[in-house]
Amino acid sequence: MLENRNQTNRKLLPSLRSSGGILLIVLIALCGVLVLSLLLSKTPARTLRYFFLGPLQNTYYFGNMLNSATPLIFGGLGVSLAMRSGNFNLGGEGQIYGGALVTTLFAIYLAPLGVLGAIMALFIGASFAGALAGLSGFLRMKWNTSELITSFLISNAVVLVMNYLISGPFMDPSTSLIATRKIPDSFRLSALLPPSSLSTALFFALVAVVAVHAYLYKTKSGYELRMTGLNSRFAKYGGINTRKFIVLPMFLSGFLYGLGGGFAIYGTYFSAIKEFSAGMGWNGLAVALIAKSKPSAVIPAALFFAYIEAGARSAMLHSDVTFEIAAIVQSIVFFLISSEVLLTLFEKKRRNP
Amino acid sequence: MELAVEMRNISKTYVENNLRANDGVDFLVRKGEILCLAGENGAGKTTLMKVLYGLEGHEEGTISIHGSQESISSPLVANRLGIGMVHQHFMLVEDFTVAQNVLMGIEPRKYGLTYDMKKAVALVNEVIGRHNFSIEAGMVVRNLTVGQKQQVEIIKMLYRDVDILILDEPTAVLTEQEIEGLFSTLRQLAKRGKSLILITHKLQEIKAISDRVSVMRQGKMLGTYETHEVTERQISALMMGKSISLSIEHRIKRADSRPVIEGRKITVLRQGQQRPLLNALSFTAYSGEILGFAGVSGNGLGVLEAVLGGFIPIFDGKVLHNGADITNIGTALLRKQGLAYVPSDRLQIGSSLKASVQENIIVGESASFRKNGFLDQKRVTKHTNALLERYSAKATAQMPIGTLSGGTIQKVILAREIERYQDYIVFSEPTWGLDIASSQFVYEQIAALRDKGAAVILISSNLDEILTIADRIVVLYRGTRVASFSGDEARNLSKEEIGEYMLGIKSQGAPRA
Numbered sequence: 001m002l003e004n005r006n007q008t009n010r011k012l013l014p015s016l017r018s019s020g021g022i023l024l025i026v027l028i029a030l031c032g033v034l035v036l037s038l039l040l041s042k043t044p045a046r047t048l049r050y051f052f053l054g055p056l057q058n059t060y061y062f063g064n065m066l067n068s069a070t071p072l073i074f075g076g077l078g079v080s081l082a083m084r085s086g087n088f089n090l091g092g093e094g095q096i097y098g099g100a101l102v103t104t105l106f107a108i109y110l111a112p113l114g115v116l117g118a119i120m121a122l123f124i125g126a127s128f129a130g131a132l133a134g135l136s137g138f139l140r141m142k143w144n145t146s147e148l149i150t151s152f153l154i155s156n157a158v159v160l161v162m163n164y165l166i167s168g169p170f171m172d173p174s175t176s177l178i179a180t181r182k183i184p185d186s187f188r189l190s191a192l193l194p195p196s197s198l199s200t201a202l203f204f205a206l207v208a209v210v211a212v213h214a215y216l217y218k219t220k221s222g223y224e225l226r227m228t229g230l231n232s233r234f235a236k237y238g239g240i241n242t243r244k245f246i247v248l249p250m251f252l253s254g255f256l257y258g259l260g261g262g263f264a265i266y267g268t269y270f271s272a273i274k275e276f277s278a279g280m281g282w283n284g285l286a287v288a289l290i291a292k293s294k295p296s297a298v299i300p301a302a303l304f305f306a307y308i309e310a311g312a313r314s315a316m317l318h319s320d321v322t323f324e325i326a327a328i329v330q331s332i333v334f335f336l337i338s339s340e341v342l343l344t345l346f347e348k349k350r351r352n353p
Numbered sequence: 354m355e356l357a358v359e360m361r362n363i364s365k366t367y368v369e370n371n372l373r374a375n376d377g378v379d380f381l382v383r384k385g386e387i388l389c390l391a392g393e394n395g396a397g398k399t400t401l402m403k404v405l406y407g408l409e410g411h412e413e414g415t416i417s418i419h420g421s422q423e424s425i426s427s428p429l430v431a432n433r434l435g436i437g438m439v440h441q442h443f444m445l446v447e448d449f450t451v452a453q454n455v456l457m458g459i460e461p462r463k464y465g466l467t468y469d470m471k472k473a474v475a476l477v478n479e480v481i482g483r484h485n486f487s488i489e490a491g492m493v494v495r496n497l498t499v500g501q502k503q504q505v506e507i508i509k510m511l512y513r514d515v516d517i518l519i520l521d522e523p524t525a526v527l528t529e530q531e532i533e534g535l536f537s538t539l540r541q542l543a544k545r546g547k548s549l550i551l552i553t554h555k556l557q558e559i560k561a562i563s564d565r566v567s568v569m570r571q572g573k574m575l576g577t578y579e580t581h582e583v584t585e586r587q588i589s590a591l592m593m594g595k596s597i598s599l600s601i602e603h604r605i606k607r608a609d610s611r612p613v614i615e616g617r618k619i620t621v622l623r624q625g626q627q628r629p630l631l632n633a634l635s636f637t638a639y640s641g642e643i644l645g646f647a648g649v650s651g652n653g654l655g656v657l658e659a660v661l662g663g664f665i666p667i668f669d670g671k672v673l674h675n676g677a678d679i680t681n682i683g684t685a686l687l688r689k690q691g692l693a694y695v696p697s698d699r700l701q702i703g704s705s706l707k708a709s710v711q712e713n714i715i716v717g718e719s720a721s722f723r724k725n726g727f728l729d730q731k732r733v734t735k736h737t738n739a740l741l742e743r744y745s746a747k748a749t750a751q752m753p754i755g756t757l758s759g760g761t762i763q764k765v766i767l768a769r770e771i772e773r774y775q776d777y778i779v780f781s782e783p784t785w786g787l788d789i790a791s792s793q794f795v796y797e798q799i800a801a802l803r804d805k806g807a808a809v810i811l812i813s814s815n816l817d818e819i820l821t822i823a824d825r826i827v828v829l830y831r832g833t834r835v836a837s838f839s840g841d842e843a844r845n846l847s848k849e850e851i852g853e854y855m856l857g858i859k860s861q862g863a864p865r866a
Binding site (some may be wrong): 036210214218219223224226227230234235236237238239240241346 | 694
């Protein structure tokens with residue numbers, strides 16, 4: 001009897017604690033919005049109304065909110081996958097940007113092939129991004145360098161190279177934007193909820209969630225990946241080739257980021273615009289942290305993130321606050337989440353020093 | 354005689370596994386003496402010293418230092434009372450000089466701001482000179498030998514005017530010459546009125562260095578003796594003691610026995626250390642037989658386990674499996690070629706605590722549960738439930754294995770490994786921390802495997818276990834095979850006798866088969 005109760009407690013408490021923690025973070029973030037608007041706005045009621053209800057008031061805002069959640073879902077999945085294997089991918093910025101540019105260029109080049117060309121371009125772009133992340137994994141396997149550092153550094157360099165390519169050799173002189181030529185019309189995904197920029201890319205993001213979930217929890221490779229992440233000594237002891245699961249998850253992680261970039265081009269931007277994806281990589285990381293690396297939780301986490309951003313944008317348009325308020329709220333969320341992650345890391349350390 | 358340390362009726366229970374590590378222990382140290390605290394692994398020596406040094410709390414008992422009762426809540430308090438401890442694993446910053454390491458936290462300053470390096474070197478050199486150490490304050494720790502690093506640890510304590518110095522297995526990593534050097538240092542310190550406590554289980558060293566020896570077994574203090582009044586044999590007998598014996602039937606070597614695993618002159622070296630961890634170890638494990646490796650920890654059992662498990666490469670020699678060379682092929686390939694292995698560290702290596710029982714069961718064998726590219730979850734669960742039932746392990750397939758008791762986790766590991774077994778299986782400390790009933794269960798499983806014709810390799814520092822179930826016994830001391838026994842010889846071996854080999858008192862000349 002007592003033993004029974006203990007077991008339920010042991011199971012119940014951690015799950016309550018973890019979901020409670022996330023709820024608390026969301027609540028504190030929302031309180032932050034409240035306090036900031038009371039402090040910074042002359043019309044706090046109006047600001048708050050637009051902040052919380054703005055994103056839902058019409059299809060335009062709502063669609064744009066969903067659309068900005070789309071690359072976050074891909075990024076969140078990418079980071080989650082890497083974290084499940086015990087790796088960190090901090091290179092999302094460069095991977096999403098690089099994936100998008102490579103996809104754009106190949107889409108233009110492969111235009112004559114039609115749908116097949118579109119799929120190939122997407123695949124090549126994502127693979128390029130995967131290779132960028134995979135390189136960090138490879139370096140760790142070979143020389144035990146920290147993939148956290150190398151993925152970040154590589155990404156930073158890649159962003160600069162992509163900037164050069166977009167504003168130099170591949171710039172389309174016919175527009176006033178610093179951007180490449182546009183992808184063929186036939187490659188563009190059809191719009192949902194016009195006039196918002198939402199496209200069917202969202203469905204592909206949902207498919208990706210299902211695919212990553214199935215991979216992690218239903219396949220042998222996903223099982224081995226998770227075992228390596230949970231306890232690599234155990235995985236090695238059990239006969240799993242743990243070296244493989246340093247490179248593969250990083251590649252897949254970059255691949256998903258690259259897909260996010262590619263779909264952003266196909267669905268929303270239609271050409272690689274200079275720094276169009278700035279911030280998406282980091283936000284993807286934040287989404288994965290909110291979702292605690294659970295693929296199924298990535299969707300609500302991405303929606304929450306997009307909602308805060310859209311709310312701030314709407315409040316800015318309709319009342320007297322500036323866009324910085326969103327940045328502040330996002331940083332509050334980020335700060336709280338990383339502090340929670342740090343706390344669990346700390347607890348782990350204390351338990352087995 | 355003035356007492357430096359007076360611990361009375363100390364009791365300490367570890368809540369995590371309900372282990373009573375110290376049970377009403379009395380421990381007295383005189384001023385200016387060298388006292389050895391002896392006992393087997395898990396006897397409670399280190400726990401007692403951790404209590405004295407403020408690293409662990411205690412539920413009952415009192416501690417008096419130099420006659421006044423104290424409550425030692427942390428190492429800082431211990432330091433203030435003049436108690437220092439040199440750990441088995443050194444706590445030094447490799448890139449700093451000796452002086453910087455010694456003065457960490459109490460650095461001399463210039464104008465109250467900058468680190469006064471010159472003064473630091475002078476201060477530390479003064480201590481070094483006073484105690485005739487062989488190092489210099491300006492040396493960088495990275496370039497020192499193990500013995501010299503230990504000197505730095507001791508200087509660290511001496512600089513802080515420690516009166517009572519605890520050394521945890523100080524000779525474990527030293528060469529013979531370094532041990533001699535350490536002992537002469539310790540004798541000088543004792544002459545100056547310092548009280549020294551050495552945790553050790555090496556009998557020769559107890560005889561060589563100590564004035565008195567305190568012996569512990571299973572959390573209890575058996576007594577303290579003047580070293581010159583007891584023989585090594587008597588100490589050994591006290592340490593080993595008698596315990597409840599479990600039994601399984603021994604087996605006479607069968608005619609169809611064949612060699613399954615052979616080790617040929619296996620040598621393992623560790624960087625920066627002169628003494629090899631395993632020294633040209635040769636053995637053969639036959640089918641239908643339990644080959645037991647005995648030894649005190651730190652003498653090569655753990656290294657042998659890591660070699661057989663494929664975790665560390667061997668420097669020289671060969672490992673053969675049915676005649677095929679499997680030297681240094683790594684764990685994944687060893688597993689493919691039939692390695693079944695129950696590790697001593699069942700929580701960190703043998704299982705993944707956050708993963709479910711069934712995820713723990715199918716590790717390495719997940720390929721056989723594939724269906725259309727996916728894992729067949731139903732079959733995995735069915736397989737797991739069948740195993741849980743067969744091994745009467747109280748658990749369900751979906752619960753995280755970390756929520757189970759130690760004995761049940763071991764059952765799950767046994768179930769998995771016995772299921773994987775093809776022709777040989779390695780058990781390392783298979784009953785460590787288990788109660789009598791669970792231990793008997795494990796022994797029965799091992800015996801059943803042997804009767805099926807398995808070559809069983811049993812690595813154990815538990816003498817009772819070795820004597821109870823091994824058909825053939827190899828004793829390791831300092832990484833070298835010092836004795837082996839088989840047949841009737843193994844069966845009629847007494848604990849005292851094997852203990853003498855384990856502790857390096859005796860050694861058989863040329864190794865026999």
